Amino acid sequence: ETIAKVIDGKSVAKHIKEEISTEITRMKEAIGVIPGLAVVLVGDRKDSATYVRNKKKACDDVGIKSYEIHLPEDSTEQEVLKYISEFNDDPSVHGILVQLPLPRHMNEENILSAVSIEKDVDGFHPLNIGRLAMRGREPMFVPCTPKGCIVLLYRYGVTIKGKRAVVIGRSNIVGMPAALLLQREDATVTIVHSRTKNPEEIVRQADIVISAAGQPNMVRGSWIKPGAVIIDVGINPVDDPESPRGYRLVGDVCYEEACQVASAITPVPGGVGPMTIAMLLSNTLSSAKRAHNFE
Amino acid sequence: ETIAKVIDGKSVAKHIKEEISTEITRMKEAIGVIPGLAVVLVGDRKDSATYVRNKKKACDDVGIKSYEIHLPEDSTEQEVLKYISEFNDDPSVHGILVQLPLPRHMNEENILSAVSIEKDVDGFHPLNIGRLAMRGREPMFVPCTPKGCIVLLYRYGVTIKGKRAVVIGRSNIVGMPAALLLQREDATVTIVHSRTKNPEEIVRQADIVISAAGQPNMVRGSWIKPGAVIIDVGINPVDDPESPRGYRLVGDVCYEEACQVASAITPVPGGVGPMTIAMLLSNTLSSAKRAHNFE
Ligand SMILES: NC(=O)C1=CN([C@@H]2O[C@H](COP(=O)(O)OP(=O)(O)OC[C@H]3O[C@@H](n4cnc5c(N)ncnc54)[C@H](OP(=O)(O)O)[C@@H]3O)[C@@H](O)[C@H]2O)C=CC1
Ligand SMILES: NC(=O)C1=CN([C@@H]2O[C@H](COP(=O)(O)OP(=O)(O)OC[C@H]3O[C@@H](n4cnc5c(N)ncnc54)[C@H](OP(=O)(O)O)[C@@H]3O)[C@@H](O)[C@H]2O)C=CC1
Numbered sequence: 001e002t003i004a005k006v007i008d009g010k011s012v013a014k015h016i017k018e019e020i021s022t023e024i025t026r027m028k029e030a031i032g033v034i035p036g037l038a039v040v041l042v043g044d045r046k047d048s049a050t051y052v053r054n055k056k057k058a059c060d061d062v063g064i065k066s067y068e069i070h071l072p073e074d075s076t077e078q079e080v081l082k083y084i085s086e087f088n089d090d091p092s093v094h095g096i097l098v099q100l101p102l103p104r105h106m107n108e109e110n111i112l113s114a115v116s117i118e119k120d121v122d123g124f125h126p127l128n129i130g131r132l133a134m135r136g137r138e139p140m141f142v143p144c145t146p147k148g149c150i151v152l153l154y155r156y157g158v159t160i161k162g163k164r165a166v167v168i169g170r171s172n173i174v175g176m177p178a179a180l181l182l183q184r185e186d187a188t189v190t191i192v193h194s195r196t197k198n199p200e201e202i203v204r205q206a207d208i209v210i211s212a213a214g215q216p217n218m219v220r221g222s223w224i225k226p227g228a229v230i231i232d233v234g235i236n237p238v239d240d241p242e243s244p245r246g247y248r249l250v251g252d253v254c255y256e257e258a259c260q261v262a263s264a265i266t267p268v269p270g271g272v273g274p275m276t277i278a279m280l281l282s283n284t285l286s287s288a289k290r291a292h293n294f295e
Numbered sequence: 296e297t298i299a300k301v302i303d304g305k306s307v308a309k310h311i312k313e314e315i316s317t318e319i320t321r322m323k324e325a326i327g328v329i330p331g332l333a334v335v336l337v338g339d340r341k342d343s344a345t346y347v348r349n350k351k352k353a354c355d356d357v358g359i360k361s362y363e364i365h366l367p368e369d370s371t372e373q374e375v376l377k378y379i380s381e382f383n384d385d386p387s388v389h390g391i392l393v394q395l396p397l398p399r400h401m402n403e404e405n406i407l408s409a410v411s412i413e414k415d416v417d418g419f420h421p422l423n424i425g426r427l428a429m430r431g432r433e434p435m436f437v438p439c440t441p442k443g444c445i446v447l448l449y450r451y452g453v454t455i456k457g458k459r460a461v462v463i464g465r466s467n468i469v470g471m472p473a474a475l476l477l478q479r480e481d482a483t484v485t486i487v488h489s490r491t492k493n494p495e496e497i498v499r500q501a502d503i504v505i506s507a508a509g510q511p512n513m514v515r516g517s518w519i520k521p522g523a524v525i526i527d528v529g530i531n532p533v534d535d536p537e538s539p540r541g542y543r544l545v546g547d548v549c550y551e552e553a554c555q556v557a558s559a560i561t562p563v564p565g566g567v568g569p570m571t572i573a574m575l576l577s578n579t580l581s582s583a584k585r586a587h588n589f590e
Contacts, residue, residue, distance in 0.1 A: 109432060126432060130425030133475070134467045137404060137421060162490050170478065172429045180428070183465065183486060188497065190485040191478060195457050202483065 004262040005156070007231070009148070012155050013274035017062050020281050024063040027285075027294055035288035036065045037095040037121065037280075038087040042080060042106070043073035048099045055097070058277045064284055067093060077106045081114050088116040094291055095121030095284035100173070118291070121283040123147075124173065132180045141283045146178035148275025149210050149231045150185070156264060158208065158229050160185035166203050168192045168219070168252065169212035174233055178210045199223075211252040221257030230258055230265040233272045300451070300559040302526070304443070307450050308569035312357050315576050319358040322580075322589055330583035331360045332390040332416065332575075333382040337375060337401070338368035343394045350392070353572045359579055362388060372401045376409050383411040389586055390416030390579035395468070413586070416578040418442075419468065427475045436578045441473035443570025444505050444526045445480070451559060453503065453524050455480035461498050463487045463514070463547065464507035469528055473505045494518075506547040516552025525553055525560040528567045 028034055037059055041052045052068065059066040069083045080098075087093045096119045102108050117125050123132070123143035131137040142150075153160060165187040169175030175191065183189045187208065192199045194213075200223040203209055211219055212233035224230065234252030251268030258265050266272055289295065323329055332354055336347045347363065354361040364378045375393075382391045391414045397403050407419050415423055418438035426432040437445075448455060460482040464470030470486065478484045482503065487494045489508075495518040498504055506514055507528035519525065529547030546563030553560050561567055584590065 126425030126429055127422045128425065129428050130421030130423065133424050133428050133471060134421055135465065135471070136467070162492055164492075170430070172431070176428060176430075183488075186488070186490040188485065188487060188491040190483065192483060193478075193481070195481040196483040197457055197459075 004230075004259045005264040007152050007156055007229075007264050007266045007271060009152060009266055009271040010274045012152060013148075013278040016151075016275075016278040017058070017281060020278075020285050021062040023285055027289065027292075028063070031292055031294055033288060033292050033294070034063065034065050034092075035095070035284050036067060036090075036093045037097065037284045038067040038069070038090075038093045039097045039099060040069050040071070040080060040083055040087075041099045042071045042075055043103050045101075048101075052099055055277060055280060058281055059284075062281050064281060065092070073103050075103075077110060080106065080111055084111065084114045088114075088119065091291075093119065094288040095119055095280075097122055097280070119287060121280060121287055122173075123177070123283070129172070129177065129180075132177060132184075141287070142181065142279075143173060143177045144279035144283065145174050145212075145233060145272060145276045146181050146210075147279045147283075148272050149178055149233065150181050151279070152231060152266065152272070152275060153208065153229065156229075158264070160187050160208065163187045163207040164205050165189045165208040165210070166192055166206035167210045167212070168199070168203065169214070169233075171212065174212035175210075178212065178233075182208070182210070209253075213252045215252050216250045217252070217254040219253040219258065221254060221261050224258055224261040226261055227263045228261070230262045231272060232266050232268055235268060235273060299525075299554045299557040302447050302451055302524075302559050302561045302566060304447060304561055304566040305569045307447060308443075308573040311446075311570075311573040312353070312576060315573075315580050316357040318580055322584065322587075323358070326587055326589055328583060328587050328589070329358065329360050329387075330390070330579050331362060331385075331388045332392065332579045333362040333364070333385075333388045334392045334394060335364050335366070335375060335378055335382075336394045337366045337370055338398050340396075343396075347394055350572060350575060353576055354579075357576050359576060360387070368398050370398075372405065375401065375406055379406065379409045383409075383414065386586075388414065389583040390414055390575075392417055392575070414582060416575060416582055417468075418472070418578070424467070424472065424475075427472060427479075436582070437476065437574075438468060438472045439574035439578065440469050440507075440528060440567060440571045441476050441505075442574045442578075443567050444473055444528065445476050446574070447526060447561065447567070447570060448503065448524065451524075453559070455482050455503065458482045458502040459500050460484045460503040460505070461487055461501035462505045462507070463494070463498070464509070464528075466507065469507035470505075473507065473528075477503070477505070504548075508547045510547050511545045512547070512549040514548040514553065516549060516556050519553055519556040521556055522558045523556070525557045526567060527561050527563050530563060530568060 123141035132139040167179040216236040232251035232253040237247040240248040418436035427434040462474040511531040527546035527548040532542045535543040
């Protein structure tokens with residue numbers, strides 16, 4: 001019985017952050033510019049606050065200056081747009097990130113579209129997604145989580161071209177752009193979603209699986225083709241009385257079973273999660289370099 | 296042995312054109328507005344000239360006013376942009392179409408992006424494609440050929456939701472947007488392209504096949520799942536000494552073979568081709584209605 005290689009996202013992310021840190025020092029010394037990332041947080045969701053805190057800490061670690069605006073839940077769309085517009089105009093800000101989800105009374109489309117495409121480090125602007133989908137076009141930024149998945153495949157030497165790939169999930173922020181990226185790399189891609197019949201049969205044909213369904217332990221060992229590479233994006237809380245917090249986080253893939261069948265797999269936590277933040281830092285650095293024509 | 300039902304695009308397109316014509320009369324009588332379509336043709340490609348002529352004739356048939364600019368092969372990008380900008384500003388023009396391919400010395404991306412998104416009746420603007428790809432967003436216009444494929448499925452009562460669909464080809468104008476549309480209709484979609492290994496195995500799983508590869512008779516009867524529905528977008532010239540022009544047009548699908556296996560199939564010509572033009576007229580009418588808030 002083979003045991004899958006563990007794709008160590010935490011270690012890859014650490015390595016990438018070191019590279020970013022070195023680049024930032026080099027840029028600062030050469031042209032005196034420090035990359036800046038602005039985060040707009042609206043409301044009091046605990047998980048969102050945690051994500052924002054983690055992003056801020058990651059910025060500190062590598063030398064990106066972070067700006068944060070925290071608005072109350074009952075703010076108006078207008079107020080959010082005002083801050084975005086200020087950040088758009090501020091030359092010391094190279095990336096702007098609106099933490100999702102926004103309160104229900106706000107129009108996410110309007111707000112995300114207000115972020116200048118040059119500073120849209122999340123890559124969620126529809127113009128950016130359009131470029132990602134089109135042949136012969138280049139997106140300004142590749143969305144962070146899907147980019148993290150592809151970088152993990154690269155760093156572990158997984159060939160994508162010509163391979164069958166299945167993406168589970170089609171959200172704007174993970175599944176759909178992940179599928180577009182795999183297709184750009186010449187995989188043959190199938191997207192599985194909640195209306196898909198017999199997902200197990202389809203997943204079983206894949207050499208590469210990226211799962212972003214948000215369903216704990218949905219992908220069983222029997223769904224996996226022997227030797228497939230599994231990237232598990234899911235971060236799902238499940239009750240666990242043994243854990244100090246009363247729950248623990250698991251992926252979409254039944255890890256123990258998958259380890260017996262796959263050739264390589266990302267753990268949860270410690271797989272895609274740390275890569276997402278590393279890619280955000282990387283996009284922010286790229287944006288600063290582009291703004292100042294620094295290579 | 297079953298014989299596939301023929302999906303008669305010519306007849307459906309005729310019917311749709313009659314509906315459009317009636318709507319145009321109603322709008323003209325109610326608010327005095329006539330929809331206008333501007334076509335920009337650069338260079339002397341015979342096939343492009345034919346397409347433009349057919350579009351102009353179709354406009355005449357339904358009562359759309361057509362404007363045409365024909366520029367020489369050696370025009371500059373600037374000149375093309377100038378005409379596009381004039382059409383953007385002209386309130387009697389509701390749709391602008393740049394006939395592709397453009398001469399090699401022009402940047403297609405720049406030119407297509409210059410068309411105002413409100414008049415981009417081809418739906419090729421990357422912002423429009425982004426909206427097509429994203430959940431919860433609506434494109435201004437759905438690209439004509441893929442829209443024609445979906446309308447044929449509708450009119451023949453083919454259920455898309457939950458079905459396995461394979462799109463062969465991933466071009467910006469046909470394959471990719473066709474896949475996005477099928478996915479919006481909740482099919483489970485796989486895109487096959489030139490780097491796909493064993494395309495026949497993948498195609499054989501599909502309940503619905505849309506083929507836009509530009510490869511004459513590539514899809515054989517043995518590639519098709521019994522009872523599948525086949526939409527053949529390909530228009531490929533093959534030598535034919537018997538034909539007065541020395542060639543005839545065939546699709547990507549080996550029609551005689553497919554007829555023995557599929558439950559329904561579009562012929563070439565007379566399938567998707569006429570639908571493309573009908574959708575262009577439909578998009579132009581929608582644009583005029585939207586511009587004048589006419590329902
Ligand atoms: N590692 C990281 O950094 C990140 C992790 N995540 C995690 O990834 C997961 C997905 O996130 P996100 O994309 O935002 O989630 P969404 O809820 O927006 O999307 C989930 C997608 O999965 C599909 N889906 C749901 N249930 C099933 C099922 N039973 N079978 C097949 N498909 C199904 C849905 O289909 P349909 O479209 O039909 O509804 C939908 O497309 C979550 O666990 C989230 O926590 C998210 C972002 C970053
Ligand atoms: N009915 C109508 O109104 C219209 C008809 N057409 C016709 O549709 C066809 C496609 O047009 P268009 O999309 O512009 O063509 P493109 O040449 O732009 O794209 C062809 C696509 O097919 C893929 N492909 C090529 N060969 C193979 C193969 N052997 N196996 C699998 N995939 C293959 C290519 O893959 P890769 O990306 O890897 O190169 C590419 O994605 C043509 O015949 C064209 O005449 C086009 C527009 C309108």
